[in-house]
Amino acid sequence: MTLDHDSLGLDSTLRPPWLSSLDRVLRHNQSQVSETVRQAQVRSAGLSEEQLLTMYRQMVLARAIDRRMWVLNRQGKAPFVISGQGHEAAQVGAAAALRPGVDWLVPYYRDLAFCIAMGMTALDFMYSVYARRPDPNSAARQMPSHFGLKRSRIVSASSPVATQIIHAAGIAYASKVRKLDEVAVTCIGEGGTSKGDWHEGLNFAGVHKLPFICIVQDNDYAISVPHRLQMGVDSVARRAEGYGLAGDTVDGGDILAVYAVMKRAVERARSGGGATLVAAKVARFTSHSSDDDQRRYRPQEELESLLRRDPIERFRTLLLDEGLLNEAGDERIQQEATTEVDEAVRTAEAAEPPEADDFTRGVYA
C-alpha cells in the first residue's frame, strides 16, 4: 500500500521529483520508534490480535475504495468525490470502541472508513458513487459520501455542516429517557465547530450529561481556510470544560491512542458520566473534494510533509513490528480489499440508475 500521490492534487504530469522517494523516507522514519514502546502500546490497548487485524483491514478497504473513487472521477464515471484519506485511524480507532448496530453514528462526509467499520460494504458505497438505484444511502438522491445506513444505525447525513451534531444530541437524549444502553457518536471537521449548531448540540449534551461523543477530525483546513482563521485556539477540545464535557485531544494518526480515548469516552457515556468532546488531529491528504485543488492554497512543503503522516502506513508498521502481520499477510489483505472494490465497482457499474419519474416519490409518507 502506498499513498495515492495523485490525490494530493499533484496530477502525474505535474508530480514533482521528490515524491518518488518519499515512501522510503517515510518507512524509514517510522521504524525508528522503539519497539518496546510499540509493544506496550498494543498490549495496553486491550484489543485482541483479531480485532487489531480487523481494524487494519477496515482501514485498507476504506483507502482502497477511496483511491478508486478518484480513479473513477478521472475516468468521468464519478462526477463528485470527497475523500477520507488521512482520517482513517481516527475513524476506525473510534469505531473499534463502539457496538455496530447498537451505538449510533451520525457521520459527516469524510467518514467512509468509519462507516465501513460500522458495517457498510464497498458495494453499498459504490452504488452511491455511481448514483445507482440500489444505493442504500439515499437511492442516489444525494451526492456520494452523504452516508446513511439504517441497519448499521448510521443516520442519514445532509450537506449543511454541523446540523448533525444536534441530531446526535437528540438521539442520545432519547436513549437516556428510554433507558437504552446506547451511545451516539457524531463527527465533524474543525471548520464545522465554528457553526452555531455545533455549540447548541454540545451545550445540550452537557446540560443532560448525555451518552454523546463528538469527534472533531481536525485536519487544519476547511476547504482552503486554515486553522488560524477558523478558531483562536489550538485545539477545540479546550472547549469541553465550558460545556461540562470531558475533553481530549488525540493524535488522530495513532489508531491505538484514538481507541483508548474513545474507550474511556464510551465507558463514561454508558455509565452516566456524560458526554465527551474528542479532537483528533489528522491530515487531509487529498484536495477538499474533486472540485478543489489544494495546491492553490497549501504550500508545497506542507503537502510533502503529509506523506509522513499516513495513518495506515503507521499502523501497518506497528503490526509488522509486533509480528501480528507479515508481508505476505499484508499482501493478502491488500489483495482482498482490491478484489472487494473491483467487485463492488463491477456490480455498481452494471446496476440501473434510478427511474427518472421516481423522484417525486417519498416526499411524505
Add this chain to the structure above:
Amino acid sequence: MTLDHDSLGLDSTLRPPWLSSLDRVLRHNQSQVSETVRQAQVRSAGLSEEQLLTMYRQMVLARAIDRRMWVLNRQGKAPFVISGQGHEAAQVGAAAALRPGVDWLVPYYRDLAFCIAMGMTALDFMYSVYARRPDPNSAARQMPSHFGLKRSRIVSASSPVATQIIHAAGIAYASKVRKLDEVAVTCIGEGGTSKGDWHEGLNFAGVHKLPFICIVQDNDYAISVPHRLQMGVDSVARRAEGYGLAGDTVDGGDILAVYAVMKRAVERARSGGGATLVAAKVARFTSHSSDDDQRRYRPQEELESLLRRDPIERFRTLLLDEGLLNEAGDERIQQEATTEVDEAVRTAEAAEPPEADDFTRGVYA
C-alpha cells in the same frame, strides 16, 4: 431607596409578612463587612470621588425609572415592561470603564442602567415606554427596552436573543481594520449564551483578537428556565479559553469588582491583547417582564434572598461608610432622580403618538 417589593412579583395584597423587615436585615448584614476592606476597595479602584458619585447617581436614576415603569404598567399606561433591577452594578460598573460616544454598546433589553450611564436620558427612555413619536430608540416602532441611541453609539437592539453578539464582533472588526481606538461591548443574559450566534460571535472575536467584550449578565434564569437546564457549567466564563479569549467571572453586585474587571478588559482590547468574556453574577429582582409572574417557578425563599443582593444598597453602604456620601447627600440624589423621572413622565405623556400612516416610511432609504 428601598427595593420595589412589588416588582418581585409579590403584589401588595399578597405581600408576605417577612418583607416588611427585610430592608433592615439587609442593611445590617452589609455594614458588617469590615471598613478597612471597603476603603481598600475604593482606593484601589482608581476612581475619583466624583466618578464614584456619578456612578451611584446613574444607578439610582436607572432604578427610579425602572420602578416607575412598573407603576405605569399597573396604571395601564405602559403595556409592556422589562426590567434591569438587580443588574445595575454590573452595567454601571462596566460603563465606567468605557468612553461614551467612542466605545460601542451593543445592548440587550436589561441594559437600562448601562444606557443611562452611556448617555441616554430618562426622557429618551420614557418616550419609548409611552410609545411616543420623539422616541429616539425607534420612533416607538419597537417595544420599550429595545435600546438604540445613535449619539451614544448604542446600537439598535432587536428582540431575537444573541444576534447582537455578532454585530459587536463586526463593529470591532471594522474598528480594527480602520485602526480606530474603539471597543465594542455587548451584553446578553446567561440564557442567550446557549444560542449559536453567541458562539459564532465569540469565535470570530477570538480568531481576530478583536477589541470586543461580551458581558454575560447571569441572573440564573432565562424567563423560568434555571441555570442548571441552560448549561452544564457554573459560569460561562469558563468558555473563554476555548475561544482564545480572556475570561472573568465577577460578582455583578459588586460595582467596583465589575469596574476592575472591565478596566482590564478594556485595556486588553485597546492594546491589541484581544477580546474578553465577562460573566457577571447578578440577581433578577423582578419577574422576567410584565407578562411573567416569577412566583410560578421560583421558590419563595429564593425570592426573599434576592433582597439581600441589592447592588445599589450595597454601593450606597460603601459610599456612606467611606464618607463619600452622607444621608443628606443621598437624599438629594434620590430626589434628583425622582424629579428627573417625574419630568420625563410628564413630557413623554404629553407627547404625540406616532402618525398612523407614517409606519410605511423608512423601509428603504
Add this chain to the structure above:
Amino acid sequence: MAVATLIEGVRQAMDEEMARDERVWVLGEDVGKKGGVFLATEGLYAKYGEARVLDTPLAESCIVGVAIGSAINGLVPVAEIQFADFIHPAFDQIVSEAARMRYRSNGDFTCPIVVRAPWGGGVHGGLYHSQSVEAFYAHVPGLKVVMPSTPEDAKGLLKSAIRDPDPVMFFEHKKTYRLIKGEIPEGEYTTPIGPAAIRRQGGKLSCFAWGLMMHYSLEAAEAVAAEGIDVEVVDLRTLKPLDTETIVASVKKTGKAMVVHEDNLTGGFGAEISAVVAEHAFEYLDGPVLRVCAPDVPAMPFNKPQEDAFMPNPAKIAEAMRKLADY
C-alpha cells in the same frame, strides 16, 4: 360539548396524546414549570415530569434539532417555539433537515415531529412578537403547515399533527388564544390535516383566510351581507397540503376570489392562492383576484396607531368585498 378557548384546545391535544402514547414529549423554552409563556403546556410538567416536558436551553435550532434526533430514536416530539418570530434560527434545521430526512434517505429515516409556534399580531408585540411566518414554510416540500382558527380544530388538528409520520409546522394565532372560544367535542377525535372548511356559504364571492383573519373575514362578511353581498368564507386551516379542490370549487361557484392575510403582501401565501385561482379557475373568474394583506413593511410597529394601521381588519376586508362585488 364544552365551550373552551383555542389555547385550551391546544393544551388538551398535547395532554391527551401524552397520556395515550408515552413516546410523545414536549420541549421548548419555559414549557415546564411555567407551562409556557401562553400557558399552552400548563399542567403537563406536573403530570408527566421533566424528562417529557423539558425546558430547553434558549436555542431554537437546538430545540428543533433535538426533536429531530429524538424522533429518529423513537420518540414523538412536540417542540414549542416561544414566538414564531424566533423560529428563524431554526430555519436550517426545519428546511434542510426535518423536511428532507425522509426524502434523502429514501424513507429509511423519518421525522415525525411537530413544531408549534404562536404567531400573529394585534397584541402590542411590536416588530418581533407579531410576525406571520407561514409563507416561508408552506413553500417547503416535505413539511405540512397547519393554521387552526377554532378551538375544535386546534385540538383535532394538533392531535393529527402529533400522529402524523411527517414534520408538521403548527401555527397558532396568539391573539385567538383567548379571544376565540368555541365548542370542543367531548371524547376522542381528530381533525384531518388537509381539507379546508367552508365557514360561511355564499354565492357572490369567495374569501380565503386563516387564523385571526378568518374571524375578521367572517365579521366582514356579516357586515356586507346586510348590503346584499353574499360572501363565502373558506377557512383554509392547512396551507400545506393546500385544499386546491375546495378553493377551485368555491370560485367556480362564486366567480370571484379574494385572500386575506396578516402577513405582508409580496410573496405572502395569498399569492399562492391567487396563482391557483388564476391558473385553475381562470375560466370561471369574473373579476380580479384581490389580496387584503399587511403592507410591505418589516413587521408591525409597537405603538398602537401604527399597529392598528398595519393590521387588516373587518373594515378593510369589507371594503375589498364591496369593491370585488361591484366589479
Add this chain to the structure above:
Amino acid sequence: MAVATLIEGVRQAMDEEMARDERVWVLGEDVGKKGGVFLATEGLYAKYGEARVLDTPLAESCIVGVAIGSAINGLVPVAEIQFADFIHPAFDQIVSEAARMRYRSNGDFTCPIVVRAPWGGGVHGGLYHSQSVEAFYAHVPGLKVVMPSTPEDAKGLLKSAIRDPDPVMFFEHKKTYRLIKGEIPEGEYTTPIGPAAIRRQGGKLSCFAWGLMMHYSLEAAEAVAAEGIDVEVVDLRTLKPLDTETIVASVKKTGKAMVVHEDNLTGGFGAEISAVVAEHAFEYLDGPVLRVCAPDVPAMPFNKPQEDAFMPNPAKIAEAMRKLADY
C-alpha cells in the same frame, strides 16, 4: 466591449468597487487565497490583502452578522455565502436584523450590505448544492433581491448593490457562471436595481423568468416562434423591488402570461407574479396564468435521470407556451 462570462462580471464588479472605495470589503468561506469555490473573488486577496478579503470561519450567521456590524461601523461588506443552500443558518440575521435595522431605528442605523450566493441546479449538486432560495427573501420587506442573468447585468447590478444604502441579496445562478457569455461594456457603468428587461419582444404571450430559466425561456421562445407563436420574454432581474409596471404592461399587450422558475411550484415567487397579473392585469387576460416550475419535492436529486426530470427545460417551457397560445 469584451465578451466575458457571467462570473467574470461578478468578479469585475467587486474588483472595481474595492478599487474605487476602500470601505468595500469581501468576506466569506474560501474567498481569500482560493478565490472562492467558483473563483468569483479570484485575485482580490492578492490585490487587497487579508483584512479586506477575509476567509471567515465556517459560520453563515457569523458571516452576515459580521457584515452587519462592520456596516454599522463604516465599512461596506460584500458577504459571500458559498452556496445558496447554506444561507439558511443566516436566515435570522438576514430577516430579523439586516432587513429591519433601518426600520427599527427610524433610520439611525442602516445596513448597506450585499449578500452574494450562487444558486440553482443542473450541476450534479444534489439536494444541497442546487437550491433556489429567492422566494424566501423576496417576501421580506427591507431586503432587495437581485438575480442577474447576463454578464453585463451581473456586473452592473452588483456594482449598484454595493453602492445601495440597503441590504441586497444578490443571487447568481451557478450554472450560468461559465455557460452564459456576453458583452460587458468597457469602462464604468452601473445597472439600476428595479427595472426588468424585455429580452425578446412578442405579441402572443408574456413569459416572465430570471436566472438560467430566462435563457431556457428564450430558447423555448425561439423554438415556438417557428410555429408562429410570438413570445415576449421578460427578464425580471430584480424580484424585490418587482417591476410590476413592466409586467402589467406586457400582459396588457399580449393578454397571456406565464412564469418559469426552477424553484418548486407551491409558494415559489412565480405565485407572486401570477397574483400581480391576476389582480392588476385581469381585464386584459385571455387565458390562465401558467407556471412552469420544479415539482414540490425537497430539492433536485443527484442522479442524472432524476435531476433532468426535476429541472424545467426549454422543451417543457415550449410545451407550456404552446398550450397557453392555444387557449
